[in-house]
Amino acid sequence: MLSRRRLGVTLGIVLSLILSTVALGALGDRLLSRGTNGSDVREMQAKLIQLGYPVGPLDGKFGSRTENAVRKFQQDHGLKVDGIAGPKTIGELSHLTGSSTNASGVALGNKSADVNLLAHIVNGEARGEPFIGQVAVAAVVLNRLKNPAFPKTIAGVIYQPGAFSSVSDGQVNKQPTASSIRAAREALSGVDPSHGALYFFNPAKTSNRYIWSRPEITKIGQQIFTS
Amino acid sequence: MRDRMRKAWIGTLAVALLVSLAWGVNEYQSAKQYRIALDVQHQRSLQGIAGHLDQLDTDLAKGAVAGSANQQVLYLGRVSSQSEAANHDLAQLPADQTGLSYVGQLLAQTAAFANSLSQRVAVGDAISPAEAKTLNDMHTRVIQVNRKVQDLLVRTNTENLAWTGTPTRFNLAGIFGRTQVAEAAAEGQAGSAPHSVRNGLEQLDTSLEKLPPLKYQGEYSTRSVAKPLGLPAGQVSRQQAQSVARDFLTKAGYQGLVPVPAGETKGPLAAYTFTAKTAYLEVSRQGGVVLLFRDQRPIGTRTLSAAQGQSKAAAILHALHWNLAFTSVEDDGSYIQLAAVSEEKGIYYYPDKVRLMVALDNGQLVGYDATAYWAFHHTRSFPGPRITLAEAEKKLPAGFSLTSTHLAVIPRPGNREVLCYELRGRYRGEEYLIYVDALNGKEEKIERVIHTPRGDFIQ
Structure with missing residues (x-):
């Protein structure tokens, strides 16, 4: 009887300790740097991944890959590059992953579904291509929306059977990089280095006769863009 | 000693065999569950296509006879949504290259054509005989597709037709006495009875391929122009283009940076491309202006x-x-993106757009896109507003609180441009941009303004 009570007390202490750690560990309460662990690190890692900065496993441990991701994020966002997530870095991370609002401040959600899906296809199809070529790949998807021969939604175009090899082989499911996300956003803002192309292909990897028969518009990196 | 060793080996092997058997059975069970789940999904999609095509066929037939504009809009709207739904389901079925297929294309074209027709009929236009003929052509093809898909559906039900005809080399289902996967010898050959759903769709595609392509004016292309309207006259050589690029770089604050020829682009906005260290530039062949940097x-x-x-x-x-007015700013952290449009006598010309990116470390230009400006800019001949601002404001709902107004030329589907009053304001907690045609007072377009982490966004 006594031991059960002692067990209860011990459990209570352990639980309250855990709860206090959780309460203390809110993102932004402390500086996060190499070697720090905890739920706040995990939260930061999730935000980094969401914005296209891979951190390796989402484990709440601030290791070298997380540090690299923080540095890259800082560089891309005009912050001091020191690999330490202080108030400015965390503030920017939270701001960019925050919700959009309407005029009276009602949260409308992240509103990044289009950017996110476009970034996935850019990542799957044009990883390793020059940035301008990545924008062009995203622009091809958007050009298809405007063409009567293609579906009228981004998801419809991207998941059209056989339309993109990265969908067939699952590459499209990989987490997009910051560069792919930026390329997607630029294409959505209206930039089109493909000059209205509807198809693109890597001549070294494609034997599809239909694609080869299309008139070429431009070549960017390894990819040919056709109408 | 040796005997004990042997027993130990046999024991280990027996355990290993049991473990691998258990693993195999487990894998087989889960593979079976996946297969059933996938089967159900495919079945649902095929049923969906059949249902939507059937309805599409009926709606096209009814729309052809409808005499009143109201009925026409109703049936054209249905044709559009049924075609899109059928295409959506088609995309869920296993296929190799149906992404570029004629069935998908036919359905997308039908949806787009019916949609643009219904919009026009809704504002008082009539369907021309040529358009009625196009609709009729589409209907003929839809009937053909529908017939084939109904047949496929019947065959999947009666003959347990497989989804794909790819023969598996080691078929567990076969070993266990189930026949889920049909043998395939002649994939893609038209004429013979299809041996799988995929094969049936391929045959359908082949039969459609023989028909002449559908021709009609694409109402959807708001963005492309057959010929750029704004480019200066005359062709430039690569050398001239190079000096344009160098001049641009100098004016943008890149002293002494030499652009190197990289290639060229073809099409209406054909250009020479250049690279300069980490930069990429395009200079148009006609008129020699910088399109993209x-x-x-x-x-x-x-x-x-x-x-x-x-x-x-x-x-x-x-x-x-440039003499332009800024219309939006987006903050990306290390740089800002701005959109600017040409402004004359207080009128914003939204099609004539230039986009800029400015780095926030030293204020240097890092991005520039004048493609839209050179594609769409031209001298317009609008007669000037025929209704007053006060009359336009009367179109707003009661309680709309106006914050700013502007005259603006906006692009509309079908390569149209409309002179409008842009009325920005708030209504029931939301912010809007409402465009009222300045010539006839019709409400042309409604945009909603939202605040995103990077700046205001219009949707």
């Missing part, structure tokens, strides 16, 4: 605010001899 240099620590960045952008535009 993007520098990918690493950007240092931010020293400028968005407002300071915008005044840098204004100075750069001035140096490049």
Whole structure:
């Protein structure tokens, strides 16, 4: 009887300790740097991944890959590059992953579904291509929306059977990089280095006769863009 | 000793065999569950296509006879949504290259054509005989597709037709006495009875391929022009284009940077392309103007605010001899993106757009896209507003609180441009841009303004 009570007390202490750690560990309460662990690190890692900065496993441990991701994020966002997530870095991370609002401040959600899906296809199809070529790949998807021969939604175009090899082989499911996300956003803002192309292909990897028969518009990196 | 060793070995092997058997059975069970789940999904999609095509066929038939505009709009709207739904289901079925297929294309074209027709009929236009003929052509093809899909559906039900005809080399289902996967010998050959759903769809495609392509004016292409409207006259050589690029770089603050020829692009806005260190430029062959510039240099620590960045952008535009008005700013952390449009006598010309990116470490231009401006800019001949601002405001709902107004030319589907009053304001907690045609007072377009982490966004 006594031991059960002692067990209860011990459990209570352990639980309250855990709860206090959780309460203390809110993102932004402390500086996060190499070697720090905890739920706040995990939260930061999730935000980094969401914005296209891979951190390796989402484990709440601030290791070298997380540090690299923080540095890259800082560089891309005009912050001091020191690999330490202080108030400015965390503030920017939270701001960019925050919700959009309407005029009276009602949260409308992240509103990044289009950017996110476009970034996935850019990542799957044009990883390793020059940035301008990545924008062009995203622009091809958007050009298809405007063409009567293609579906009228981004998801419809991207998941059209056989339309993109990265969908067939699952590459499209990989987490997009910051560069792919930026390329997607630029294409959505209206930039089109493909000059209205509807198809693109890597001549070294494609034997599809239909694609080869299309008139070429431009070549960017390894990819040919056709109408 | 040896005997004990042997027993130990046999024991280990027996355990290993049991473990691998258990693993195999487990894998087989889960594979079976996946197969059933996938089967159900495919079945649902095929049923969906059949249902939507059937309805599409009926709606096309009814729409052809409808005499009143109201009935026509109703049936054209249905044709559009049924075609899109059928295409959506088609995309869920296993296929190799149906992404580029004729069935998908036919359905997308039908949806787009019916949609643009219904919009026009809704504002008082009539369907022309040529358009009625196109609709009739589409209907003939839809009937053909529908017939084939109904047949496929019957065959999947009666003959347990497989989804794909790819023979598996080691078929567990076969070993266990189930026949889920049909043998396939002649994939893609038209004429014979299909041996799988995929094969049936391929045959359908082949039969459609023989028909002449559908021709009609694409109402959807708001973005493309057959011929750029704004490019200056005369062709330039690569050398001339190179000096244009060098001049541009100098004016944008890149002293001594030499553009190197990289290639060229074809099409209506054909251009010479150049690279210069981390930058990429396009100079048009006609007229020799810079269409696109993007520098990918690493950007240092931010020293400028968005407002300071915008005044840098204004100075750069001035140096490049542009006279434009900024319409939006987006803050990306290390740089800002701005959109600017041409403005004459207080009228914003939204199609004539130039996009800029300014780095916030030193205020340098890192991105520039004048493609839209050169494609769409021309001297317009609008007669001037025929209704007053006060009359336009009467179109707003009661309680709409106006914050700003402007005259603006906006692009509309079908390569149209409309002179409008842009009325910005708030209504029931939301912010809107409402465009009222300045010539006839019709409400042309409604945009909603939302605040995203990067700036205001219109949707």
